[in-house]
Amino acid sequence: MPIDPTAVGSQSEPVRHSWTSSDAILYALGVGAGAVDPLDELGFTTENSNGVTQQVLPTMAVVLGVGGGGAFGSIGSFNPAMLVHGEQAIQLHGPIPVAGEVETVGEITAIYDKGKGALVEVRSASTDTATGQPLFTTTMSAFIRGEGGFGGERGPSGPKNPPPERAPDHEQAYVTRSDQALIYRLSGDRNPLHSDPTFAAMGGFDRPILHGLCTYGFTGRALLHRLCEGDPTRFRAMEGRFSSPVMPGERLMVHMWETGAGEALFQTTGDDGRAVLSGGRLAYAVAS
Incomplete structure (x- = not known):
């Protein structure tokens, strides 16, 4: 059965996912925390x-809000090998606990x-099972x-969140490890x-990508x-x-432009200056 556009609005069954203090630390190490200045992180x-009180990186929401992708079962059949992750967004309703459990429903x-x-596009809402309050929402497009060619709406197109035509206000460089993907997985x-060179070769890569x-x-x-x-x-x-795959061991440069009170645009580039994460936007609370 081809893609069914009437599946918009379909929801997944609630899925529960729990994590521990060790899981939070493993995620932080998987995205390079502590490699530049261990004391800072x-x-x-x-x-x-x-x-030092343990904290959780906000982006861990992307691995804790699992289960919402079950909504994909309603859109019809397709070859999973043809699916490419396009965009990712997270919205935090409060800090993520060091250990806990969420119930997630995707739509x-x-x-x-x-x-x-x-x-x-799938939006997944995760609720803290201990408090009954929303904890975070993740949105991904594939x-x-x-x-x-099924005759549906084309949807929005063109650049999203283009950065200003001026030098960034901040830049941060990080070098990924050669085994970064093995830790993150x-x-x-x-x-x-x-992780598997043979599988990566089937996808057209000479080695596994990050x-x-x-x-x-x-x-x-x-x-x-x-x-x-911090x-x-x-x-x-x-x-x-x-925007582009990253190879483990590559140097990443994050360029940031402050565009208003509590708002910034960003772009991440790889070794050769190509954009690997583009159209970026951050919303944050301004320090009082």
Whole structure:
């Protein structure tokens, strides 16, 4: 059955996911925390340092809000190998607990006909089961190659969140490890594209590539430290578009432009200056 545009509005069954203090630390290490200045990120990489309270990186929402993708089951059949992660956004309703459990429900919020493929957007709302309060919302879009041409709306197009034509206000460089994908995958994404050279070759790569959401996590760290002074309670929302694959071991540069009180645009580039995460926007609380 081809892609069914009437699936917009379909929801997944609620899925529960729990995590521990160790999971929060493993995620932080998976997105490079502690590699530049261990003392600066001690609160994210250890639970037992004197005088330091453990915290959770805001971008961990992308691995905790699992289950919402079950809504994809309502859109019809397609070849999963033809699916490409297009965009990712998170909205935090408060700091993520060091350990806890969420219940997540996903909803198909849009299906667009892009001609050569279909663009499907899924929004997943995660509720803290201990308090009954919303904890975070994640939104992802996926481009499914070969599934267009069904006569649906084309949807929005063109550049999103273009940065100002001036030098960035802040820049932050991070070098990923050669084994970065092997560490990051322990947080849940076991796609062999990021670990198995044979599988990566089938996808046209000479070696396994880094998870796009790992690049997203590295970028989120830069935004947190340069714009929120390392305080996760000030980090409100982040969105960006995956523009190019990253190879483990590559150097990432995050360029940031402050565009208003509590708002910034950003772009992350790779070794050769190409954009790897573009159309980026951060919303954050301004320090009082």
